[in-house]
Amino acid sequence: MKLASKYSANSQPRTPFTLGNGSEDNNGFAEREARLRGWIARAESVCPYAPGLAHVTYLPPIDNLDQSLVHFLSGEMKAFYTAKENGKRVGRWLLLPHHEWNNHQHALKESETLFWGLNAAAANLRRDRKRVKQALARSLPGYQRQKNGNILNPIVGRLTTNSEGKPHPKSLFCSALSSHYQYEQYYRYAPTSVMVMIYAEEFQDHKERHTKAVSKINLEMIHSSLLEQLGTDLLCEKNELKGEIPRWEALISRILNLDSTDNASTCLHVVCQRWRELPEGIIEHSVRQAAQQLPLLTRLCHDKAVTAKQVLQAYFTETGLYTLPN
DSSP states (O other): OOOEEEEOTTSOOSSTTBOTTSOBOTTOHHHHHHHHHHHHHTTOSOOTTSSSOEEEEEOOOOOSOSHHHHHHHHHHHHHHHHOEETTEEOOEEEEEOSSOOOSHHHHHHHHHHHHHHHHHHHHHHTTOHHHHHHHHTTOOTTOOBOTTSOBSSOEESOSOSSTTOOOOTTOEEEEEEBSOOSSTTSTTBOSSOEEEEEEHHHHHHHHHHOHHHHHHHHHHHHHHHHHHHHOTTOOOOHHHHHHHHHHHHHHHHHHTTOOHHHHHHSOHHHHHHHHHHSOHHHHHHHHHHTGGGOHHHHHHHHHHTOOHHHHHGGGOOOOOSSOOOO
């Protein structure tokens, strides 16, 4: 049974609770899609990639990572790659799980299964049997993980096109969103469970060409992470945070003995691991020495009765397929 639908960003869902094959939509796909599209249209997502033409797939139940899943995803991926509207490439792929994720653990498990299934599908379309097997075994080379196991470079398809490290034209950057976060402005919140895919080259191009927009998004991510971790009653204005973030960065670099070369070349997950392993006493001592230059950090620690290490952890925005506040 095919459970896929394709719409432009502004088009209306088909008759609610009815799939294309005439069967009833007992999983509320159409209603969930409408909520998701309305949320995007109202600019309630902090993601700059959210607007745009979108291909939507209603997923079957995902119990195992097997050939039947790969076959289904291959067909949907091929449809996405060829999707156009008014001559324009459809650059967004939204995959709605068969059931809403019950909690963070459920989301982590199913989104990663789907991630490897999508990689197997990409290899299957290229008739690369070796990579299909590697993806099914979750052992494709080149992928990095956080200490907690989350994937740090969630790219579907070929990681790069050449030695320069540029994304392959057909590779896709993906992330998983859900409604289980406490703070609705958290950068991984969405009104319904969804896996979001965009072309990786578009993601990279935006980062390189629109530095001001990226800086704004980074600020949103750090601010929302603080509110998610420390509570929405936190007295922390974005402008004040923006002014102090460079000092946080300088403090972290100094404590970890990073120089400009390290900042450019050191893998984020390595830096984060080194930070987590630092004794809190070392961090607290450095913060006390620079307290006059860190009024926001000092106040947050006092108001929420937390350590500087806990607050500064929000600075690290490790990507991951499905990111949880640390």
